[in-house]
Amino acid sequence: MEKLYEGKSKICYSTKNENELKIFFKNDVTAFNSLKKASYESKGLLTAKISNIIFKYLEKNGVKTHTIKVLDEQNVLVKKLKMFPLEIIIRNVAAGSIVKRLGIEQGTAFDKPIFEICYKNDTYGDPLINDDHCVVLNLATVKQLEEIKKVTLKINQLLIELFKQINIKVVDFKIELGLDKDNNICLGDEISPDTCRFWDQNNRKLDKDCFREDLDDITAIYLIILEKLESLNI
Numbered sequence: 001m002e003k004l005y006e007g008k009s010k011i012c013y014s015t016k017n018e019n020e021l022k023i024f025f026k027n028d029v030t031a032f033n034s035l036k037k038a039s040y041e042s043k044g045l046l047t048a049k050i051s052n053i054i055f056k057y058l059e060k061n062g063v064k065t066h067t068i069k070v071l072d073e074q075n076v077l078v079k080k081l082k083m084f085p086l087e088i089i090i091r092n093v094a095a096g097s098i099v100k101r102l103g104i105e106q107g108t109a110f111d112k113p114i115f116e117i118c119y120k121n122d123t124y125g126d127p128l129i130n131d132d133h134c135v136v137l138n139l140a141t142v143k144q145l146e147e148i149k150k151v152t153l154k155i156n157q158l159l160i161e162l163f164k165q166i167n168i169k170v171v172d173f174k175i176e177l178g179l180d181k182d183n184n185i186c187l188g189d190e191i192s193p194d195t196c197r198f199w200d201q202n203n204r205k206l207d208k209d210c211f212r213e214d215l216d217d218i219t220a221i222y223l224i225i226l227e228k229l230e231s232l233n234i
């Protein structure tokens with residue numbers, strides 16, 4: 001299998017089928033546009049397992065995802081998507097960049113989810129863009145944007161309901177979407193504590209902020225999330 005792309009936290013390999021990819025979850029973790037980097041044994045296994053459970057749950061609830069088959073603890077066989085070069089973000093509670101950007105107090109709960117689009121481009125630091133940038137720069141059509149927003153809000157509702165069962169708040173998250181060979185919009189990439197903010201009942205951070213802010217050992221924190229999700233037997 002040929003390595004097609006090595007990203008910050010995953011590696012994509014080609015397979016015998018041109019419409020499929022194997023994705024390997026690395027142990028590496030990065031923050032602040034890769035200015036902070038580390039590697040932790042078992043981190044890839046944890047993000048892979050968590051993401052697989054979440055994708056299975058979303059698929060069961062009518063969301064199209066890229067997953068074909070979980071191959072082993074760190075590898076997943078997926079549909080090769082034509083990815084939108086976008087990072088789609090939902091915020092239910094203020095944290096991270098919105099706190100710095102707009103001066104909102106961390107922990108402020110929003111009356112309705114805030115939908116944001118960033119252009120996925122490390123050179124420019126994944127800048128926030130609007131619908132017009134997407135359409136005029138040919139990143140997505142008006143119709144695709146409507147569908148992207150609809151599916152993202154559905155995923156948010158489903159994630160809130162899932163994590164409520166384990167007393168965890170979905171503060172915010174990032175997803176990546178793409179088109180499958182039949183041009184259906186599909187959820188790709190991953191959903192894990194690397195790409196979401198999760199807070200427990202006491203607002204303890206159970207996500208990559210533990211690494212960003214040197215709060216806790218992320219593998220211990222990610223294991224808490226995994227064990228809680230596993231207890232739901234999805």
Ligand code: ADP
Pocket residue numbers: 005006007008009010011012021066078079080081082083176178188189190
């Ligand atoms: P990054 O590119 O941000 O460093 P990763 O290390 O997570 O991120 O690399 C995974 C790459 O694979 C990302 O660029 C992502 O857009 C891409 N990707 C994820 N799922 C799919 C898929 N099903 N088909 C094609 N590309 C995908």
Ligand code: UDP
Pocket residue numbers: 087089095096097098126172173174194195196197208
């Ligand atoms: N996020 C991500 N990858 C990115 C940028 C953000 O997974 O390249 C996630 C991040 O973990 C958080 C949400 O998207 O759950 C919102 O991130 P924010 O804009 O607050 O940026 P950050 O604080 O990560 O700089």
